[in-house]
Amino acid sequence: MTSPVSAPARPASTTRRTVGFGVGVAAVLLLLSVRLFAPAETGEALSDGVRDGITLAISVVIESLPFVFLGTVLSIAVQLFLPADFLMRRLPRTPWLRRAVVSLFGVLLPVCECGNVPLARGLMLRGLSVGESMTFLLAAPILNPVTIVVTYQAFGWEDGILAWRIIGGFLVANLIGWIFSRHPDPMRLLTPGFQATCAHAADEQAAHGGAHGRAAAPAKARQAVRMFADETSAMLPALMVGSAIAGAIQIAVSRDVLVAVGQDAVWSVVALMLLAFVISICSNVDAFFALAFGSTFLPGAIIAFLVFGPMIDIKMLALMRTTFTARTLVQVTAVVALASAAIGLGVNAFA
Amino acid sequence: MREFLRRWQGVLLAAIGVVATLWLAATNRLGFYIHPRYFLFTVIMAVIAVVFVVAAFAVIPVLRRRATDAAGDGSDGHDHGDHDHDHDDHHGHDHDHHGHDAAAAGPAASARRRLGTVAGIAIVAGTAVALLVLPPATLTTATAENRELNAAAVGPDSAAPDLVGGDTSSFTVKDWALILRQNPDPADFADPISVTGFVLPSPDDEDVFYVARFTVTCCAVDAQPVGVPVHLPGWQDRFAADDWVTAEGRLDVDPAGGPSPVLVPETVEPTGQPEQPYVF
Numbered sequence: 144m145t146s147p148v149s150a151p152a153r154p155a156s157t158t159r160r161t162v163g164f165g166v167g168v169a170a171v172l173l174l175l176s177v178r179l180f181a182p183a184e185t186g187e188a189l190s191d192g193v194r195d196g197i198t199l200a201i202s203v204v205i206e207s208l209p210f211v212f213l214g215t216v217l218s219i220a221v222q223l224f225l226p227a228d229f230l231m232r233r234l235p236r237t238p239w240l241r242r243a244v245v246s247l248f249g250v251l252l253p254v255c256e257c258g259n260v261p262l263a264r265g266l267m268l269r270g271l272s273v274g275e276s277m278t279f280l281l282a283a284p285i286l287n288p289v290t291i292v293v294t295y296q297a298f299g300w301e302d303g304i305l306a307w308r309i310i311g312g313f314l315v316a317n318l319i320g321w322i323f324s325r326h327p328d329p330m331r332l333l334t335p336g337f338q339a340t341c342a343h344a345a346d347e348q349a350a351h352g353g354a355h356g357r358a359a360a361p362a363k364a365r366q367a368v369r370m371f372a373d374e375t376s377a378m379l380p381a382l383m384v385g386s387a388i389a390g391a392i393q394i395a396v397s398r399d400v401l402v403a404v405g406q407d408a409v410w411s412v413v414a415l416m417l418l419a420f421v422i423s424i425c426s427n428v429d430a431f432f433a434l435a436f437g438s439t440f441l442p443g444a445i446i447a448f449l450v451f452g453p454m455i456d457i458k459m460l461a462l463m464r465t466t467f468t469a470r471t472l473v474q475v476t477a478v479v480a481l482a483s484a485a486i487g488l489g490v491n492a493f494a
Numbered sequence: 495m496r497e498f499l500r501r502w503q504g505v506l507l508a509a510i511g512v513v514a515t516l517w518l519a520a521t522n523r524l525g526f527y528i529h530p531r532y533f534l535f536t537v538i539m540a541v542i543a544v545v546f547v548v549a550a551f552a553v554i555p556v557l558r559r560r561a562t563d564a565a566g567d568g569s570d571g572h573d574h575g576d577h578d579h580d581h582d583d584h585h586g587h588d589h590d591h592h593g594h595d596a597a598a599a600g601p602a603a604s605a606r607r608r609l610g611t612v613a614g615i616a617i618v619a620g621t622a623v624a625l626l627v628l629p630p631a632t633l634t635t636a637t638a639e640n641r642e643l644n645a646a647a648v649g650p651d652s653a654a655p656d657l658v659g660g661d662t663s664s665f666t667v668k669d670w671a672l673i674l675r676q677n678p679d680p681a682d683f684a685d686p687i688s689v690t691g692f693v694l695p696s697p698d699d700e701d702v703f704y705v706a707r708f709t710v711t712c713c714a715v716d717a718q719p720v721g722v723p724v725h726l727p728g729w730q731d732r733f734a735a736d737d738w739v740t741a742e743g744r745l746d747v748d749p750a751g752g753p754s755p756v757l758v759p760e761t762v763e764p765t766g767q768p769e770q771p772y773v774f
Contacts, residue, residue, distance in 0.1 A: 167552060174510060177626045178514065197628065198631050201625060205518070205528055206527070206712065206715075209535055209539030209540065212539040212540075216542065367546075368553040371504075372505050374504065393715065394640070431711040
């Protein structure tokens, strides 16, 4: 996006664009023909265990991919169509109140947790602070209508599971937001790559002022496509690696070991949190999954699963690593795990 | 290469994922991996992504050209074909995520960069093999044995089906597993039943195997095996684990003395894997 948006398109670039379209269609068809003509015997040499690990990894990819696309499209929309100061003007000025409001964004944008990562990046480029975007990232998968309705369908009001999930999600997300808002130099929580993107976005805003809002439609479309390429380049490698690890661990960790401790007040909480971490399941439906353990596990363990799982798991860590440093993620994971465990243990002890 | 990868990795991975998704949907096999309630959403997002992917091929090479032009390096040879030449080009106003790398020169930095490039290529290649080359597969008994059988036979839409006057011929393995979970009186089941599933050996009783299916709530990651126990001494001689079979017979008291009825089959016939191997 270097040339002024008002400049007439050069004929040369129009031709090149047509050629590009052709190349794009050809590339998609090429991939399709690989799929169509791949011999059915490939993979027969693999053992059942390896096969299943791959199947599980693929299922995580197929499940998450549309959500990542949706999050990416929403993120592009936020950056292209939301005026730069829109959020800043409307959000409350008191920091904690502001974070409380940010943690409710998920009500309007009921995307699954993997879609929230690109969206959170977009919101950060649009002026949200690091702490606030973390609050959004952690709260939105739980505090959204789809998750709440599904949790209600699965558990009703039984054992306060739904109530504690909502309260717990809100508290933990705001706790994290508060802790990281106190960091003296929040930019250092971000990966160098994303810092550069942020700096670039700020430059562009300074240079063009509100130009985003007035750019011509074709220019906006080109910009949207470029953002799609940038965002998928950041997100998809992480998603593939996260899914592969999640698939491999499913095979390596025997689930029987995890579910053998269901009635122990402490170990049941630890076991279900580990399961949540390993399984990397989508927050919109994890309640159905947890229901399978409802008869064997104490309610506190279920609550810990339902609070911890949407915030932190293998796939999410891989995706968040695109944006936050490893050190930051270790801290976030530790705090979220301790807080979720505290809620689960508390419910087991007192309820 | 690094430059090429940075620019195209996302588009390539998106293209691979989308082609795989749409092909699975077209050949009716999306259900191997995810719950049917996501089919429509998944296909819609895949179609939107295809539009972006094709558009990216049209837009990105032109953007790059302009960026190089702006940096005063606009000789005509620079189209997207010769991406190898511009490692250290300054990309004018272009998005430069890795601008900091250029400053941190030195052997360690360049080794790390090379490693990153190799890893990036490996991710694209691995994804392509997993999604486009390997044939789609469902889970096997290797996973079933790792997960608790019939734990998932509870759920919002899995209230025990109505037996009285109900048409048991449409009951799935999951329905029967649910009923058997309640240790019913076998005398309630006058009619013979028929179930189809894969053979899962019983860990406790060598005369028993389960006719099993996976039930899925979201995607295959959360698949839980459900199964109906079949009492057939010597079944090992006829079937191996993972074989698909249809068992017909009556539910009767467990000869081994267990609390729950078992299926005492009149016939057990091998069969092919059904189009939709999971139950929901």
